[in-house]
Amino acid sequence: MTHPTPARTGRRGRRLLATAAVVGVLTAGIATGAAAFVAPGTNGNDVTVGADNDNADNTFIQPPGVAAKQHMDNTDVLFGRGKDDLLIGRLGGDTALGGSGSDILVGGPEDFAAPNSDVLVGDTGNDINIWAPGDGSDAFIGNENYDTMIFAPFVEKPDGSLVLSSYGDRKVPRVDIDEKPNFSCTIVAVPRSENLGFQFLVRFNVNGTPAVTVRQKDVEKVFCPSPVKGQAKVAYLNTAHPQFRNVWLSQVPGTVGAILKPTAW
Ligand SMILES: [Ca+2]
Ligand SMILES: [Ca+2]
Ligand SMILES: [Ca+2]
Ligand SMILES: [Ca+2]
Numbered sequence: 481m482t483h484p485t486p487a488r489t490g491r492r493g494r495r496l497l498a499t500a501a502v503v504g505v506l507t508a509g510i511a512t513g514a515a516a517f518v519a520p521g522t523n524g525n526d527v528t529v530g531a532d533n534d535n536a537d538n539t540f541i542q543p544p545g546v547a548a549k550q551h552m553d554n555t556d557v558l559f560g561r562g563k564d565d566l567l568i569g570r571l572g573g574d575t576a577l578g579g580s581g582s583d584i585l586v587g588g589p590e591d592f593a594a595p596n597s598d599v600l601v602g603d604t605g606n607d608i609n610i611w612a613p614g615d616g617s618d619a620f621i622g623n624e625n626y627d628t629m630i631f632a633p634f635v636e637k638p639d640g641s642l643v644l645s646s647y648g649d650r651k652v653p654r655v656d657i658d659e660k661p662n663f664s665c666t667i668v669a670v671p672r673s674e675n676l677g678f679q680f681l682v683r684f685n686v687n688g689t690p691a692v693t694v695r696q697k698d699v700e701k702v703f704c705p706s707p708v709k710g711q712a713k714v715a716y717l718n719t720a721h722p723q724f725r726n727v728w729l730s731q732v733p734g735t736v737g738a739i740l741k742p743t744a745w
Contacts, residue, residue: 517531517533517534517555517556517557518556518557518559519531519556519557519558519559519567520559520561521558521559521560521561521562521565521579522561522562522563523561523562523563524562524563525563525564525565525566525581525649525650526560526561526563526565526566526567527565527566527568527644527651528558528560528565528566528567528568529568529570530554530556530558530568530569530570530571530572530574531556532554532556532570532571532572533554534551534552534553534554534555534556534572535551535552535553535554535572536549536551538551552572553571553572553573553595554570554571554572554574555572555573555574555575556569556570556572556574556575557574557575557577558574558575558576558577559576559577559579560576560577560578560579560581560583561579561580562579562580562581563580563581564581564582564583564584564605564649564650564735565578565579565581565583565584566583566584566586566644566650566651566652566653567583567584567585567586568586568588568642569586569587569588569598570588570589570590571588571590571593571596572595572596573595573596573597573598573599573616574587574598574599575598575599575600575601576598576599576600576601577601577603578600578601578602578603578605578607579603579604580603580604580605581604581605582605582606582607582608582625582735583602583603583605583607583608584607584608584609584610584652584653584735584739585600585601585602585607585608585609585610585620586609586610586653587600587609587611587615587616587618588611588612588614588615588616589612589614589615589634589642590614590615590616591614592614594616595616596615596616597616597617597618597619598615598616598618598619599618599619599621600618600619600620600621601621601623602620602621602622602623602624602625602627603623603624604623604624604625605624605625606625606626606627606628606735607622607623607625607627607628608627608628608629608630608735608736608739609622609627609628609629609630609694609699610630610632610634610653610655610739611629611630611631611684611692611694612631612632612633612634612655613633613663613684613686613691615692616692617692617693617694617695618692618694618695619678619694619695619697620694620695620696620697620699621697621698621699622696622697622698622699622700623697623698624698626700626701627698627699627700627701628699628700628701628702628703628736629682629694629696629699629701629702629703630655630657630702630703630736630739630740631663631665631682631684631694631702631703631704631705632655632656632657632660632703632704632705632712632740633655633656633657633660634653634654634655634656635653635654635655635656635743642654643743645738647735647738650735652735652738652739653739654739654741654743655739655740656742656743657703657704657705657706657712657729657740658705658706658708658709658710658711658712658729658742659706659707659708659709660705660706660707661707662686662687663684663685663686663704663705664684664685664688664704664705664713665682665683665684665685665702665704665705665713665715665724666682666683666685666690667680667681667682667702667715667717667722667723667724668680668681668682668683676695677697678695678696678697679696679697679698679699679717680695680696680699680717680722681693681694681695681696682694682696682702682704684704696717699717700716700717700718701714701715701716701717701718701736702714702715702717702722703727703732703736703740704724706726708726710728710729710730710742711726711727711728711729712726712727712729712732712740713725713726713727714726714727729741729742
């Protein structure tokens with residue numbers, strides 16, 4: 481297995497708890513939805529992390545002695561509502577609905593633990609979906625305005641939790657998208673005859689072999705890793721035949737630029 485991001489199953493629980501703790505610390509003063517299976521969102525800039533508490537260990541949902549599966553494998557339903565939200569689903573097949581405002585939607589991190597297929601809906605505003613190696617095949621529905629898909633490993637703290645940086649009055653995850661010669665993306669236009677409702681599939685390849693496919697509906701722009709230091713690959717899905725070209729990270733503006741910016745800068 482040549483995947484450059486190894487599974488860290490033994491660290492997963494600690495890592496995800498650490499993610500929640502970091503978000504809790506960082507969001508003092510920001511409206512924060514408490515972790516819950518259904519997080520309703522607020523009209524502030526929410527930072528909401530999936531609770532991952534609907535699982536086999538939850539004896540309220542999965543009563544002892546009941547063999548048939550009653551739980552949902554850590555599924556969360558996260559709403560952002562108004563303003564610019566950061567929604568992080570963590571384990572399980574989660575649903576995130578950004579609502580109005582320019583939201584950042586993260587289905588994982590899942591570190592290769594299944595089920596891991598998330599449904600991420602941006603709604604109005606310029607929304608961003610971040611997928612990282614170890615997350616599963618997902619669906620991103622950007623809907624209105626100018627929406628961006630990012631494929632790249634997260635920048636993590638030594639304990640495996642996500643690094644979140646301040647950008648304006650919000651928190652943004654950071655990714656490591658340059659100097660990744662093993663990673664590439666392939667754009668596949670979806671013919672109407674497939675009856676899928678998506679315009680494109682974007683496959684993330686490791687050493688040329690598809691690892692996952694993320695479905696794209698009403699998404700305008702896709703960033704993928706580049707082998708070159710300081711660069712990413714970008715494609716515009718609102719053009720007739722989208723193709724990847726090189727872009728300098730220093731020339732990517734706004735919230736997307738803040739997410740892609742190398743941490744050394
Ligand atoms: Ca909100
Ligand atoms: Ca979850
Ligand atoms: Ca998930
Ligand atoms: Ca939105």
